[in-house]
Amino acid sequence: xxxxxxxxxxxxxxxxRKEVIARLNQVTQNVNFxxxxxxxxxxxxxxxxxxxxxxxxxxxxxxxxxFLPLIAGKIESTAAGCILFLKYSLFPGASFFLGFWSVIILxxxxxxxxxxxxxAYGFLCLAIGLGNYLFAWIHFKRKIRxxxxxxxxxxxxxxxx
Numbered sequence: 001x002x003x004x005x006x007x008x009x010x011x012x013x014x015x016x017r018k019e020v021i022a023r024l025n026q027v028t029q030n031v032n033f034x035x036x037x038x039x040x041x042x043x044x045x046x047x048x049x050x051x052x053x054x055x056x057x058x059x060x061x062x063x064x065x066x067f068l069p070l071i072a073g074k075i076e077s078t079a080a081g082c083i084l085f086l087k088y089s090l091f092p093g094a095s096f097f098l099g100f101w102s103v104i105i106l107x108x109x110x111x112x113x114x115x116x117x118x119x120a121y122g123f124l125c126l127a128i129g130l131g132n133y134l135f136a137w138i139h140f141k142r143k144i145r146x147x148x149x150x151x152x153x154x155x156x157x158x159x160x161x
Contacts, residue, residue, distance in 0.1 A: 004095045005067070005140035007088040013155050014081040017053065021075070022080075023154055024050045027059050045150055046071075058091075059147055065095045065137040069147050088144050090136075103105055105129030 013020060029044040031084045048057030048071075076083045078115040090098070105125050112122035 004098060005090055005137050007069075007141070007144050009086050011084040011086065012078075012081065013084060015155065017075050017077045017082045020082055020084065020155065021050060021052065021055075021061055024057070027154060045154075059143075059150065065143070066090075066097075067136065067143050068094075069150070070142065070146050071147060075131070084155075088147065090140065096153070098133070101132060102129055105132070151154075 015023070024046075027045040028048050028050050029046075029083050030049050031047045043059060046057040048055060049062055050057070053075050054136075055071075057071050057073075058068055060066060068091065072087045072089070074085045076085070088094070105128060109122045109125035109129070110124060112118045112120075
């Protein structure tokens with residue numbers, strides 16, 4: 001069980017490692033986000049870095065999205081293709097803010113439970129914190145499905161539900 005929203009999966013592909021890397025390179029661009037003209041181009045599906053046996057990519061988006069998954073993948077060759085080990089996680093900044101606000105809400109609930117002896121506000125704080133956490137998980141899972149769909153299409157795999 002992960003503390004922050006995350007998901008991992010293993011994919012077996014009939015393509016060999018070099019073919020997978022070539023396909024990823026065709027749809028991935030390492031973008032300098034400080035270059036405004038570069039970021040306006042929509043010639044790729046993913047932003048990130050593709051190496052010889054691993055990659056770190058995320059979907060190209062038009063507007064900010066706190067729940068966008070960062071896909072870290074490792075590729076291992078096999079006799080009949082390759083195996084991809086994928087880990088979907090929040091970006092470090094999004095994880096930091098989710099953790100930060102979870103700690104603040106927990107501290108507030110402890111203050112109301114122990115310091116002020118007002119359990120109604122303590123439970124309200126816990127409910128808000130739990131709601132925030134569930135909201136993050138639900139929207140993260142929705143973004144994972146979108147990323148998986150594009151990634152599976154790239155590798156000519158069946159999309160699972």
